[in-house]
Amino acid sequence: MPSLLFEQGAPGRGGDFVRGAGKPSQYLDAAALRADLPLPDLTELDVARHFTELSHRNFSVDTNFYPLGSCTMKYNPKLNEAVSAFAGFTDLHPYAPDDGAQGAIRLLAHMERTLASLFGMDAFSLMPAAGAHGEITAMLMAKKYFKDRGEHERLTCIVPDTAHGTNPASAAMVGYNVVSIPSTARGRTDLSALRAKLDGSIAVCMMTNPNTLGLFEDEIVEMTASVHDAGGLMYYDGANANAIVGITRPGDMGFDLMHLNLHKTFSVPHGGGGPGSGPVGANARLSPYLPSPMPARDASGAYVWDEQRPKSIGMVRAFPAHFLAIVRAYAYIIVHGADGLRANSQLAVLNANYLRAKVKKFLTVPYDDHCRHEFVCSAEQLKKETGVRALDLAKGLLDAGVHAPTMYWPHVVPECLMIEPTETENRHTLDAFVETLRELVVYAHEDPAAVQQRPLHTPVRRVDEAQVGRLANKGIGLRWSPPSSDGNA
Numbered sequence: 001m002p003s004l005l006f007e008q009g010a011p012g013r014g015g016d017f018v019r020g021a022g023k024p025s026q027y028l029d030a031a032a033l034r035a036d037l038p039l040p041d042l043t044e045l046d047v048a049r050h051f052t053e054l055s056h057r058n059f060s061v062d063t064n065f066y067p068l069g070s071c072t073m074k075y076n077p078k079l080n081e082a083v084s085a086f087a088g089f090t091d092l093h094p095y096a097p098d099d100g101a102q103g104a105i106r107l108l109a110h111m112e113r114t115l116a117s118l119f120g121m122d123a124f125s126l127m128p129a130a131g132a133h134g135e136i137t138a139m140l141m142a143k144k145y146f147k148d149r150g151e152h153e154r155l156t157c158i159v160p161d162t163a164h165g166t167n168p169a170s171a172a173m174v175g176y177n178v179v180s181i182p183s184t185a186r187g188r189t190d191l192s193a194l195r196a197k198l199d200g201s202i203a204v205c206m207m208t209n210p211n212t213l214g215l216f217e218d219e220i221v222e223m224t225a226s227v228h229d230a231g232g233l234m235y236y237d238g239a240n241a242n243a244i245v246g247i248t249r250p251g252d253m254g255f256d257l258m259h260l261n262l263h264k265t266f267s268v269p270h271g272g273g274g275p276g277s278g279p280v281g282a283n284a285r286l287s288p289y290l291p292s293p294m295p296a297r298d299a300s301g302a303y304v305w306d307e308q309r310p311k312s313i314g315m316v317r318a319f320p321a322h323f324l325a326i327v328r329a330y331a332y333i334i335v336h337g338a339d340g341l342r343a344n345s346q347l348a349v350l351n352a353n354y355l356r357a358k359v360k361k362f363l364t365v366p367y368d369d370h371c372r373h374e375f376v377c378s379a380e381q382l383k384k385e386t387g388v389r390a391l392d393l394a395k396g397l398l399d400a401g402v403h404a405p406t407m408y409w410p411h412v413v414p415e416c417l418m419i420e421p422t423e424t425e426n427r428h429t430l431d432a433f434v435e436t437l438r439e440l441v442v443y444a445h446e447d448p449a450a451v452q453q454r455p456l457h458t459p460v461r462r463v464d465e466a467q468v469g470r471l472a473n474k475g476i477g478l479r480w481s482p483p484s485s486d487g488n489a
């Protein structure tokens with residue numbers, strides 16, 4: 001039943017998208033800011049219904065399947081929320097003195113030790129606010145390490161073409177020259193191509209493992225040894241650690257630096273790329289460079305923030321941790337324990353392989369090998385036969401209440417969909433997803449134009465891609481303008 005206030009499927013009279021072609025929007029108009037606000041004459045019930053309706057338009061893993069590859073949209077247990085809402089945590093002032101924040105620093109110190117032991121690292125900084133922030137933090141550490149050694153010529157960062165997109169971006173942001181390494185026909189980094197690039201200019205090699213094809217780098221030990229022989233450091237992008245926790249450890253593979261996405265692996269809410277928590281781990285030779293301060297204990301056994309770390313790169317954000325994100329992840333780790341964490345990793349891998357085996361019956365799976373937590377399939381053949389692209393399949397899934405998989409990434413696979421079911425989905429949901437995707441593929445052969453029209457049942461339908469492209473080329477963005485007093489945009 002359409003709402004009285006808002007037409008079903010329209011962005012709503014609470015605002016509309018308009019071209020902001022260089023003109024200041026109504027928001028930025030000083031006179032408009034001084035004028036009385038044109039508040040609509042509405043009852044509390046009208047407002048409650050409006051916001052409740054808007055909340056129903058949210059897409060979340062609490063209501064629907066969310067197979068967004070690389071993003072690990074798994075269910076975040078409500079227990080995490082309950083624990084992070086404890087008054088002792090939420091009422092703590094960020095500038096509370098150490099002796100007034102013993103419990104909080106203790107929790108952070110325990111978390112730091114737990115991550116070090118789970119991933120085979122000497123120490124972790126809990127400071128970075130997200131995965132990419134962790135990458136930059138680690139690259140800054142590597143820079144300072146080589147500076148201290150007087151190895152100023154080490155300015156090359158090697159990044160395989162199956163690494164996450166943020167890796168080359170982070171390396172470039174700290175001033176490294178990024179060199180890409182191709183992958184083999186098996187979807188793994190080409191070891192001989194890597195070795196051919198190793199010389200005295202190598203600073204770091206950043207490996208996403210499992211890589212963005214969902215495959216484990218099975219020559220990883222040879223790679224770390226080769227990079228070390230050339231005097232470089234190995235960096236482990238551990239954002240995909242939900243496939244390995246409790247099974248294997250980057251420290252044991254020889255990595256010097258790594259980051260984690262607590263907001264993926266350890267079930268902390270995230271969306272739109274964060275905010276979250278991206279702790280950085282380091283082995284013994286790199287840990288002095290970790291951001292400062294670090295949680296520690298003084299001679300009396302009290303918990304303190306240790307700032308006496310002369311080699312540290314310093315602070316990378318205003319506070320030592322995104323505290324409540326860490327509390328949530330800590331609760332998750334305590335509840336599951338070592339065996340539970342391992343079982344979750346195994347289940348994530350099992351679910352991904354279950355889907356891979358079913359999806360390959362009607363879509364190409366180009367690297368059809370035993371995958372880890374995710375896999376990549378391709379609609380290239382379907383596009384040749386019907387004109388229906390990966391984008392169309394993803395949009396079709398929206399009509400069935402399924403979030404679109406990651407599309408067109410990694411770029412080594414044309415027309416690709418990257419699918420990550422996570423360990424929290426049951427077999428019924430996985431089967432229903434496969435059936436929906438299969439029906440879309442069948443439908444694409446029968447009536448491709450109809451598939452290309454989808455979605456038909458979402459509040460926002462397809463945007464005019466050609467028009468968006470034209471506007472973007474002219475440097476014109478889309479801006480939101482507030483409603484006028486009569487409720488019309």
Ligand SMILES: Cc1ncc(COP(=O)(O)O)c(C=O)c1O
Pocket residue numbers: 070071130131132133164166208237239240261273274276278
């Ligand atoms: C493998 C990998 N590395 C790095 C990142 C970047 O993490 P964030 O989005 O928290 O910055 C992601 C994000 O999903 C990722 O999947």
